[in-house]
Amino acid sequence: MTVYILRRLWQMIPTMLGVIILIFFLFNWVGGDPAYILAGKISSPEIIANIRRQLGTDQPYYVQLWIFIKQVITFNFGVSWSTGESVAQVILTRIGPSLTILIPLTILQTLISVALALVVAVKRGTLTDRVVMIACTVGMSISILVYIILFQYWFAYKWSIFPVQGWGDNLGINLFHYSLLPILIMLVVSIAPCLRLYRTFILDEIHQDYVRTARAKGVGEQRILWVHVLRNAAIPIITDVMSNLPTLLVSAFLIENFFGIPGIGREVILAVERSDFPVIKAVTVYVAFATMIFNLLTDLLYSAVDPRVQLK
């Protein structure tokens, strides 16, 4: 096990290096000279040269790349170009609000979609199944923007059931007051695709021999479904949930933007608007790293769920 984990970590290094080079290429080569952005409208050659020296962009490319690698390893990206806050500080303070939304969301979304998928899969081919599937397809084709705008307008602005937007200092208020509507919207948006996907995973299992065997020996239908089938369908479901986690961190940006939640996603949007390159670079590199770690965790979870899986 330890050997397996160490080897997987070792294999991450080339990919991580690739991510760093890609980001470096994008921001240092395609992006042009950042000194002109930083110096603003009124600048002189001395100011530009000074900024270049501070950023290290007057150095050859390999030296700059090495500076960037050192920044990634030491978690020291300097300060944000627009607010002057340290980038490490920005990331650390924005992660909390993001997780306040994402953890309950992921748990609820998985539980609800798995339960619905099991129910729908049993009724395969019936009218219920077809209606649910068509509703999912139609629901998925409406833009997430429309859901957010309409839900915020009706539930918060018109009917005042939820706050329109805002964020507090303590976890209780954030979780049970401000997060409710964002989580509800994300659930509405994310359940349709999950349900469709999990239904096919469960349909793959429901006609297997072991289900027939369980029925033959007199196991109840409910137990077959929730214990036998679910345990076998768990592997693809876990893969889907785990691989979506780092993506969710960023794709929640629309929700965070609309509801004024100071999370990672909103920070990325702000950074793109202000051309705040250090923040975007740092978030991209660390989210990529998180994705790789989550892939490893997924594989480790496999062996916990399915004893047949051998980690080699």
Place this chain on the structure above:
Amino acid sequence: MSTLSTTPASLAHTASVRSHSLWALAWRRLRADRVAMLSLAVVVAFLIMLLLSATGVIAKHWNDDVGVNYAPPTLIGPDTEDDVAASQAAAAKDTTPIDYYGVTDPLAADMTAIHTELAKSSVEKTRVRQTTLPFGADKWGRDIIQKTIKGSETSITVGLVAALLSVILGTLLGAVSGYFGGWIDDALNWFYSIFTSIPYLLLILAVAAVLQQKGILSIVLILSLTGWTGTYRLIRAEYMKHKAREYVLAADAIGASHMRKMFVHIFPNVSHVALVQMSLMVVNFIKSEVILSFLGFGVPIGVVSWGSMLNEAKNELILGHWWQMMAASVAMAVLVTAFSLFTDALRDALDPKLKS
């Protein structure tokens, strides 16, 4: 060549001896599917609308202010007298002379020159602006129906072109990688793992941050350069499978070049994978374009797309002007639903093995 994937049994019960190509068989299966044909009709209708609008036959004058600001849909009827009176009062207020506190206006001469110039040239000013339009008007009094048609043109074009480019890129890389294997495969796989370890939207935003100029071309490039990974993986697997088949060995024996084997012999047999990927991509890219344009990183000012319409509509909704929001959302939902249903049917028709 492409009849390889049809079984003798399926050929036997057709009356003619002539062998049917994969595409003919798929088309026959597709035609039997009512949902597929209906959604295909919707997609084709949108494409015809796109062509007409791109060639200027319809919605050419979408930018004209034919109605009053926020003119409501005809069904609802014009704004009440109070609203009209209020807006007239507001307009009247604008023309009251400004107190300059004894300072002469330095721009007065220029302004009168501009005004006389405008009065000479603006014939359009005399046109009566309608109080209602079939589906309402936006902030500047532009007809929502024409604006939606123009917005659909932009969004669908971006989706189609970006999907085509990303599928071409994914297919080329996947073909090279799967066909040659070895170090080329390792290198491209490394590339693939880099692109997949960065979440798609984050990569799009990072590229949008770097490419400072906005425009249709840059949004197409952003989407296609970040969206090739799915196609790459599938096409690579197909090429690895096909490269050892007899027909490729036979082509090798008669001295076909690598390029010929890859694109003349193997590609027709895996092209259905590329087609299904492309139609999946179109839907994804339309959704991404809408989000990017909504955030202001997408289409430039002066170009209308579903995303920029939703962006305007967000603020109009609070004022009670729901029609632009409704038009953009419904147009998008109808097209994307039809396209997704058609893609599902296309996949089933091209790969009947999956359905069982």
